[in-house]
Amino acid sequence: MNFPKSGFASEAEELHSFLEEIQNASAQVHSFSSEFVQERRLALFSEPVIFHGSLNVVRPDRLRWEFTSPIPSVLIFNGDQGMRCNDKAAPVDFNLGSDPVMRTVAEQLWLWLGGDYSRLRDHYILEKKGTSLRITPKDEAVGEYIGTVTIAFNTISKQPEKVEIVEPGGDSTIISFHSYVLNGDTPDLLFNTCGNNE
Amino acid sequence: MSKTAAFSRWLIMLLVFSLGLFFCRDLRLSEDAFDLLPGEAVQGDLRMLQQMGLVDRVFITVYADQEHIPRPVSKKVLQKSTEKLGNLLAESGHFSYVLSRLPEGYETALFAGLQPSLPLLFNEEDLEKLAAKISPDGIQEGLRNSFALLNSPAGIAMKRQVQVDPLGFTALALGKLNHMRSEYAVQIDQGFFMSRDGLSCLVVAEASGSLTDSAQAAEIESFLDDAFSQALDSGIKASVIGSLPHTLANSRTIKSDLRMLLPVATVLLILLLGFALRDIRALLVISVPYLAAPLAIGLTALAFGKLSGLALGFGIVLLGIAVDFSIHLYLALMAGGRNQGEAMRRVMRPLLYAVLTTSSVFIVLLFSEVPSHRQMALLAFSGIVLSSLCAFLVIPAIVNLRPRNSAQPQTQWLKFSTPKRPGIILLSWLVLLVLGVISWPQLRYNGDLRALDVPDKQVESDERHFNQNWGGGGEQAFVLATGANPDNVLDTNYRIYRFLQEQGVKKFQSFAPLLPGPQAQDRNLRGWQQFWKDNRVGFKDQFISAAVSSGFAENGFVPFFSWLDADPRHLSPGVFLGGPLQPLFASMLKISSDPLTGDTTHLAMTTVAIDDSILAKLLEFEEEGEGVHILANKKWQAEVERLLRHDVITLSCAAGLIITLLVILQFRNTRAVAAVLAPVASALAAMSVFCLLTGRELNMMHVIMGIMVIGLSVDYGIFIVCAKLSGGESTSTRAVSICAASSLIGFGVLAFAGHPALHALGVTVLVGIGVAWPTAVLVSPSLLVFGQKK
Numbered sequence: 001m002n003f004p005k006s007g008f009a010s011e012a013e014e015l016h017s018f019l020e021e022i023q024n025a026s027a028q029v030h031s032f033s034s035e036f037v038q039e040r041r042l043a044l045f046s047e048p049v050i051f052h053g054s055l056n057v058v059r060p061d062r063l064r065w066e067f068t069s070p071i072p073s074v075l076i077f078n079g080d081q082g083m084r085c086n087d088k089a090a091p092v093d094f095n096l097g098s099d100p101v102m103r104t105v106a107e108q109l110w111l112w113l114g115g116d117y118s119r120l121r122d123h124y125i126l127e128k129k130g131t132s133l134r135i136t137p138k139d140e141a142v143g144e145y146i147g148t149v150t151i152a153f154n155t156i157s158k159q160p161e162k163v164e165i166v167e168p169g170g171d172s173t174i175i176s177f178h179s180y181v182l183n184g185d186t187p188d189l190l191f192n193t194c195g196n197n198e
Numbered sequence: 199m200s201k202t203a204a205f206s207r208w209l210i211m212l213l214v215f216s217l218g219l220f221f222c223r224d225l226r227l228s229e230d231a232f233d234l235l236p237g238e239a240v241q242g243d244l245r246m247l248q249q250m251g252l253v254d255r256v257f258i259t260v261y262a263d264q265e266h267i268p269r270p271v272s273k274k275v276l277q278k279s280t281e282k283l284g285n286l287l288a289e290s291g292h293f294s295y296v297l298s299r300l301p302e303g304y305e306t307a308l309f310a311g312l313q314p315s316l317p318l319l320f321n322e323e324d325l326e327k328l329a330a331k332i333s334p335d336g337i338q339e340g341l342r343n344s345f346a347l348l349n350s351p352a353g354i355a356m357k358r359q360v361q362v363d364p365l366g367f368t369a370l371a372l373g374k375l376n377h378m379r380s381e382y383a384v385q386i387d388q389g390f391f392m393s394r395d396g397l398s399c400l401v402v403a404e405a406s407g408s409l410t411d412s413a414q415a416a417e418i419e420s421f422l423d424d425a426f427s428q429a430l431d432s433g434i435k436a437s438v439i440g441s442l443p444h445t446l447a448n449s450r451t452i453k454s455d456l457r458m459l460l461p462v463a464t465v466l467l468i469l470l471l472g473f474a475l476r477d478i479r480a481l482l483v484i485s486v487p488y489l490a491a492p493l494a495i496g497l498t499a500l501a502f503g504k505l506s507g508l509a510l511g512f513g514i515v516l517l518g519i520a521v522d523f524s525i526h527l528y529l530a531l532m533a534g535g536r537n538q539g540e541a542m543r544r545v546m547r548p549l550l551y552a553v554l555t556t557s558s559v560f561i562v563l564l565f566s567e568v569p570s571h572r573q574m575a576l577l578a579f580s581g582i583v584l585s586s587l588c589a590f591l592v593i594p595a596i597v598n599l600r601p602r603n604s605a606q607p608q609t610q611w612l613k614f615s616t617p618k619r620p621g622i623i624l625l626s627w628l629v630l631l632v633l634g635v636i637s638w639p640q641l642r643y644n645g646d647l648r649a650l651d652v653p654d655k656q657v658e659s660d661e662r663h664f665n666q667n668w669g670g671g672g673e674q675a676f677v678l679a680t681g682a683n684p685d686n687v688l689d690t691n692y693r694i695y696r697f698l699q700e701q702g703v704k705k706f707q708s709f710a711p712l713l714p715g716p717q718a719q720d721r722n723l724r725g726w727q728q729f730w731k732d733n734r735v736g737f738k739d740q741f742i743s744a745a746v747s748s749g750f751a752e753n754g755f756v757p758f759f760s761w762l763d764a765d766p767r768h769l770s771p772g773v774f775l776g777g778p779l780q781p782l783f784a785s786m787l788k789i790s791s792d793p794l795t796g797d798t799t800h801l802a803m804t805t806v807a808i809d810d811s812i813l814a815k816l817l818e819f820e821e822e823g824e825g826v827h828i829l830a831n832k833k834w835q836a837e838v839e840r841l842l843r844h845d846v847i848t849l850s851c852a853a854g855l856i857i858t859l860l861v862i863l864q865f866r867n868t869r870a871v872a873a874v875l876a877p878v879a880s881a882l883a884a885m886s887v888f889c890l891l892t893g894r895e896l897n898m899m900h901v902i903m904g905i906m907v908i909g910l911s912v913d914y915g916i917f918i919v920c921a922k923l924s925g926g927e928s929t930s931t932r933a934v935s936i937c938a939a940s941s942l943i944g945f946g947v948l949a950f951a952g953h954p955a956l957h958a959l960g961v962t963v964l965v966g967i968g969v970a971w972p973t974a975v976l977v978s979p980s981l982l983v984f985g986q987k988k
Contacts, residue, residue, distance in 0.1 A: 040349055044754040051349050071346045097387025100305045105351045145354050
């Protein structure tokens, strides 16, 4: 009877030290940028859809998510404020307090990329799977559209390398990050304007 | 007078007093502000406003106090304090409605709730936009947007919405939601109503009791103070605007004024009476009219079914006129020596004349448009008649209490009864009259009751702070829809919305676009059905073909077509009053049941920012549209001013005419009539000149007290002229002077009050009586003797 208990204890300790390890690594990273590839598999699509883009993050609250192909678009979070643009329409400003969809989006993006993983215990069940962290929401409302999120970390930089989101019903999204630049130069302009579209 | 007769008289007096107390035993004073307003229409409008809860609403700004707290307060702390405060208010039982935030996730719940009913919201203009969305280009664009959205980070949260609405039909409902925004510059953040700078949150609450009642207002204020200290974190403050701070500021200023001025007036009155009468019995004399007061109060309350506090206060003040009759009677009997019968006969005539003329003035006031004026008129009339009877009954007994001091001192400085130079006196008087006649047309009547509101600095500062934070402050109209049943009300409410749209009005708040009446829902449904009858053929194939070529699965949009084929869900008030927008709907749609009759009243409200042109159009619409009521301060102000001006002119003319006729009938002598009316003319002229010099405005207090001054002044004239004609002038001059001085002290001290209403009251008496008194003792005798051979 004691064996499983000590097994749980060892898993908990392992998770704790893993979180501490990536947390310490994150604490060293004030900002980063990377390229990414997003593969979306939805029952609604006839085949998987692949998007390419780039990401810029300045912790704790500035983030730029940009798709470069096949449909260019930009999403910016800067504190409570934000902006979204696509290739045709004018930029649209939003406020996280008054836009529930963008608030949810921001929560999810910061969940994967925020670097403060130790705080997730209150709202998520955390599991360590090799070099990955599997996150399952406790909240039913969030669980309606997110089954699990698995974040694989780079073994050296300890930054997210791959994020896999599995939705209830089987739809999934895989985002693979590459070409990381840590603590590089990230101009403020990136978080205030969409760029060429304006 | 025998001891038995005196005892019998005191016994009757005691019975009158006891009877009065009996009638007053269940007296409850109403502090209804509506008693101050003239006309059924205005009162009816305001009662509706009260039914909507707007009169008893408080607006609380919870804000981060950046000036006094050096560290910045976070939005989270501000919102936490606001939420805590909202919960305390809602749980307290003091408030029937509290709006501190919208429920979490209200946006998603709202759209999920509206989706099955969307076809009922789409009017003709919306169908035109739908036609563009289902065109080949519209379909392509809609699918491209949906594709991009699904692949964006927001795609996970929006997937179900896109499946049901790939072409963005729901977005048309967003524009309708904008009409739910209030006139205030708020942005909704996490459900909280926040200012643009993010430093303030708005809480709106409706008190269960009346906030125009000072006792209830004080109770609510005390509760709010406790709630603020419990709920607000360090660095967070709250300020309140609405009727609550106004009620309290007025009530406290009046109490503070009276606390300071009443003792001063009492001491001065005692000194005056002690000096002028030098007899302890004088205290009994001036108490006699007030022994009749309970019976007068009881009768008035019986006649009206209630008695307003204001009417009681002023009625008692007006009843003070009766003190003059007692003093005249007492002094005449004292001067009569052992021949009391003769003295009584001599004073009886002027006393009866005075009671008659004064009572007539108050009978005229019974026809006022203002309920509280009618109440105070009846109270003063019945009080004066009753207390005069009591005076005739008891004063002789009081005079007989001790042997008379035949060596009653005569105050020499009061003897003006035979003016030596009447010509100069009359010339001065004529100058005053001419000035009065010249100044009168330059005065204007200010019927705005806010002119009588105390100018409290804290209240003004809080209102300024509110306007800076939330905007507003401009003129607004509340357009109410009423009807025999809920369907009628919703139909009328929708007609109001359409009218405002047709007129191009931009700034208004209405729930009609989200909850049209049954007629509009039927009309929209027919339009929707006809739209798809005309467009459905080929749409599905065209859409699926475009979807597949855009990368979607062929069966990906089954939920969209299921929704198109389903019957729309009927929209009723219950859908919204039980839904996520409940706090907003509850403030705009009132359903209340009368516990006595069981009748249910439905009121739907639209708030419109107005200027003169829009108000005029709305008033025209009100005339034409059944069940439409425009509630606007500008409308009432104009109506109140018109009615009060009508009151002032007609009642003053009627009072003047009646007094003149009575005086003519009583004296039938031109000189005597002129002499009797001289103090009245002087008082009116002096008040007119004074008002011109101090702001050119007359208000309600000037009018009420003006009537009292007329009543007192004519009495002075009557006493002086009767005395002069009968040769007993010295006693009357003395009595008039004592009465005038006591009135000046009693009411004149109020000229030093901080409250505008009390100040206006005091000033009117001070100026009116201040001039009527010397006129009575100098001008009236001069008019009798001028030009006559000695």
